[in-house]
Amino acid sequence: MAAELVRFPSAARLATAALLCAVGGCAEEWAPGEGADSFAAYASDADGGEPAARDAAASDTTRADGRTWRHPVGACFDLPAGFEVEPIGGSCAFVPADARAANGETLVAAHFVFLPAPGIDAVDSSAFLAAARAEMATLAASAREIGEPEALPLADRAAIVLRYETAESGIPGRADLYATLHEGLAIGLIVVGHRARVEQDAAEMARFFATLRFAAPQRDQALASTWTRGESYVSGGFSMATEERLELAADGRYARSSQAAGGDASNSFDSDGDVETGRWFGGDGALLLCGDAGGVAAWSWRIVDGTLVLHDAEGRRSLWQ
Numbered sequence: 396m397a398a399e400l401v402r403f404p405s406a407a408r409l410a411t412a413a414l415l416c417a418v419g420g421c422a423e424e425w426a427p428g429e430g431a432d433s434f435a436a437y438a439s440d441a442d443g444g445e446p447a448a449r450d451a452a453a454s455d456t457t458r459a460d461g462r463t464w465r466h467p468v469g470a471c472f473d474l475p476a477g478f479e480v481e482p483i484g485g486s487c488a489f490v491p492a493d494a495r496a497a498n499g500e501t502l503v504a505a506h507f508v509f510l511p512a513p514g515i516d517a518v519d520s521s522a523f524l525a526a527a528r529a530e531m532a533t534l535a536a537s538a539r540e541i542g543e544p545e546a547l548p549l550a551d552r553a554a555i556v557l558r559y560e561t562a563e564s565g566i567p568g569r570a571d572l573y574a575t576l577h578e579g580l581a582i583g584l585i586v587v588g589h590r591a592r593v594e595q596d597a598a599e600m601a602r603f604f605a606t607l608r609f610a611a612p613q614r615d616q617a618l619a620s621t622w623t624r625g626e627s628y629v630s631g632g633f634s635m636a637t638e639e640r641l642e643l644a645a646d647g648r649y650a651r652s653s654q655a656a657g658g659d660a661s662n663s664f665d666s667d668g669d670v671e672t673g674r675w676f677g678g679d680g681a682l683l684l685c686g687d688a689g690g691v692a693a694w695s696w697r698i699v700d701g702t703l704v705l706h707d708a709e710g711r712r713s714l715w716q
Contacts, residue, residue: 464489467613467676468509468683470582473606475599484708485681485693489603491596494588503588503596505603510574511689512581518555518574519544523581527557527572534585537562538570549575549607554583556601560590569593573604580685583607612647613678618696619645622703622715633657641715649675649684 462474466486474480477492481504489505496502510530515523524544531538538559545556554575561568567590574583586593586600593600625638635657642650653668673686682696682705694705703715 465610465613465679466507466509466683467615467678467681468580468582469577469609469612469676470507470509471606471608471610472603475603478603482680482695484706484710485683485695486708489584491599494592501588502592503586505584505586505600508583508585509683509691509693510581511579511685511691512576513579513689515576515581518553518576518581519546523555523576524557527574527581531557531559531570531572535559535561535563535568535570547573547601547604549605551608552576554604554607556604561587567591571597571600573600575607577609580691612676614645614647614676615678616645617698618643618675618677618682618703624713624715628657643675643677647674647676649673651684 462476463471464474464480464487465471472489474489475491479490479492481488481490483506486507486509489507490501491503494502494504510526512523512526515526517523528540531540538561541558541560545558547554547556552575554573556574557572559570559572561570568588569590571586571593572583573586574581576582584600584604586596588596620643622641622643623638625636627636628634635655637653637655639653640651644650650670650672652670655668671686671688671690673684673688673690676683676685677696680695680697682694684690684692686692694707696706697704701716705713705715
């Protein structure tokens with residue numbers, strides 16, 4: 396949960412999007428139980444075309460099966476009646492059915508978040524609280540913690556809630572962080588929205604979070620392969636090419652590396668980047684990498700005609716062969 400990890404979409408970008416939703420509406424909606432084609436369409440190719448078919452292995456991001464929602468990391472929630480599920484780059488937002496204002500604003504939303512917490516073994520420890528507070532400070536400069544951290548035990552583990560008031564764009568807001576620990580990750584919900592509505596829904600959101608439990612993680616074997624993507628750049632007499640390599644092993648380990656080469660008529664270079672290793676989780680259209688060094692990255696994914704199509708929380712696409 397360290398502040399330097401805000402570059403990853405799993406936490407800061409996701410929750411920042413949530414804060415923006417609270418004052419101006421969200422992205423496309425996706426309702427539980429719809430078919431695969433109901434997932435918000437991925438971006439077309441640069442030339443305006445679009446792949447003609449999708450692999451059978453691809454499925455909706457963070458599918459809600461009946462009224463139980465699951466994530467590949469193993470987290471499961473029971474969805475309250477009327478809650479809508481909106482996929483966001485390997486995670487999602489949960490939105491009460493009556494949380495849409497007449498002007499299109501989303502008054503409150505609970506975003507599923509996962510943050511690295513290496514070496515932290517208790518949610519009430521000073522290390523956990525310091526990391527959580529630092530993370531919240533990166534999400535909203537106006538965030539001000541209110542009250543004391545509150546214990547909110549789950550069925551099989553401890554959990555905690557931290558509450559904040561915000562004033563982004565001059566609008567009174569609130570952000571409540573519910574979190575627990577699971578296999579080196581801090582996992583939970585950030586509930587954000589207009590202050591009065593978050594306060595109104597606090598008891599319901601606490602009950603929703605209390606349904607959190609963990610099942611076996613998902614690792615869709617359609618993802619278990621070696622994927623590569625390359626880019627090239629040419630300017631005058633200088634050229635450069637880069638290649639990224641992502642190895643997703645069937646046993647749940649991954650290795651990610653990059654290589655660059657280039658030069659001009661008088662000079663050339665060829666360099667290998669560091670190899671990042673860790674655990675991967677993938678299924679129901681969400682892919683999550685948990686690095687051994689503590690980083691976390693997440694995307695929504697599809698396999699289209701043998702190409703792995705990834706979208707991050709900001710909608711940026713990358714293609715892997």
